[in-house]
Amino acid sequence: MSQLPLYVGIVCVTAIIITMIICKVSLETIFGLIIGLMIIAFVVANLIDL
Numbered sequence: 001m002s003q004l005p006l007y008v009g010i011v012c013v014t015a016i017i018i019t020m021i022i023c024k025v026s027l028e029t030i031f032g033l034i035i036g037l038m039i040i041a042f043v044v045a046n047l048i049d050l
Contacts, residue, residue, distance in 0.1 A: 005045040012037050 013034070020030050 004048065005041050008044070009037070009041050012041075 016030055016033055016037075
């Protein structure tokens with residue numbers, strides 16, 4: 001169960017990269033999304049640990 005956040009993170013990053021390639025989104029937007037997802041993943045990981 002402790003591996004779940006890692007898999008979710010990999011899937012999210014892959015989806016972001018695919019979206020960036022398809023839509024040609026700016027890097028600033030991508031980094032903003034990555035930071036947001038990292039915070040969400042951190043919170044989810046803590047909730048799972050509890």
